[in-house]
Structures are given as C-alpha cells and as structure tokens.
Amino acid sequence: MAAKPATVIAIYPGSFDPITNGHLDLIERGSKLFDRLVVAILCNDEKEPLFSVEERMDMLREVLSGYSNVEVDHFEGLLVDYAAARGATVLLRGIRAISDYEKELQMALMNRRLRPDIETLFLMSSEAHSFISSRLVKEIIGLGGNIAGLVPPSVEVRLRKRFNAAGASVRQAK
Numbered sequence: 001m002a003a004k005p006a007t008v009i010a011i012y013p014g015s016f017d018p019i020t021n022g023h024l025d026l027i028e029r030g031s032k033l034f035d036r037l038v039v040a041i042l043c044n045d046e047k048e049p050l051f052s053v054e055e056r057m058d059m060l061r062e063v064l065s066g067y068s069n070v071e072v073d074h075f076e077g078l079l080v081d082y083a084a085a086r087g088a089t090v091l092l093r094g095i096r097a098i099s100d101y102e103k104e105l106q107m108a109l110m111n112r113r114l115r116p117d118i119e120t121l122f123l124m125s126s127e128a129h130s131f132i133s134s135r136l137v138k139e140i141i142g143l144g145g146n147i148a149g150l151v152p153p154s155v156e157v158r159l160r161k162r163f164n165a166a167g168a169s170v171r172q173a174k
C-alpha cells in the first residue's frame, strides 16, 4: 500500500462553463481538506461551450484569487493521466442529487480501473446549491430570468455581456 504523500494534491475537474456558486462552495470546502487543490478545466469537451477555455480560466482566477492553496489549470485527454502528471492522488467531485450519482459512480470506477492509485472523493453539495447547474444558469439568463445568487457577481457580469451581445447580433441579423 502506498504511503500517504507529504503533500496531498487534489484535482477538481469540470467544464466550469461558467463556474457557479455550487462549484465555489465545493472549492471552498475542498481547499480546507487538501494541501493543494487544482481546479482543472477540460479542454477537449464534446459540448459546445459558451465561454472559451481562456475566458473560463480568467473567470476562475478572478473568483479564486483569495484562496492561497487553490490553482487554476486546464487539461486535455484522460483526467487520471493529467492527475498523475500533476502528482495528485485525489479527484474531487460534487454530488447534488441522486441523479448525479449514476454517472459519477461510473466515472469513479472507470478512473479507478485506469489508475488504482488515484481516489475519487465526493462531497455532497450544500442544500442551498443543490439545484444549481451551469446549464440551467445559461438557460435562465438566455430567457431573461434572474440569476443573482447563482453565480459569483463577476461571472454574472460576463454572462450578461455575452447574452446581450448575442441578443444584439440576432437583432442586427433580422
């Protein structure tokens, strides 16, 4: 059995398109559990993102600047390979509801099969955040709804700009 590393590094991977207050809550709690926490954006995602990787890196850096042991990065390819290359022994994921569990269990078991030395650790979302997702935030603001309190204020500003610009170009095209 491998000994506990002197410095425990955890990776919190995701799309973060954009970061929500649910992600932020998990990062805050994770930052207290590990020596270092790397928030890592997946680059080669099949989904069409609203924000580029650079924009998402900027947003994460803005929001996480106060956390001295939290770093922002991006990765391509297999998560476990990236984690191993970073010297991480933990993958951190959040579970909001039972509906998240099936996908997360499958990923955790597959990742363990690929690299048994890397553990997936789940934190339950706080009640206040268990209904928030990046997808719903984008849908709500796209339809003119109020997203205050769902994302950090700086992210809300960027979302408003993006959707106002999109609205303007659609209006121009008409």
Ligand code: PNS
Pocket: 013, 014, 015, 016, 042, 077, 078, 079, 080, 106, 107, 108, 110, 111
């Ligand atoms: O925010 P998301 O979309 O739920 O994050 C999903 C993510 C990035 C954790 C997952 O898609 C992933 O790890 N992708 C990297 C490719 C990989 O390792 N695939 C095998 C997973 S078992």
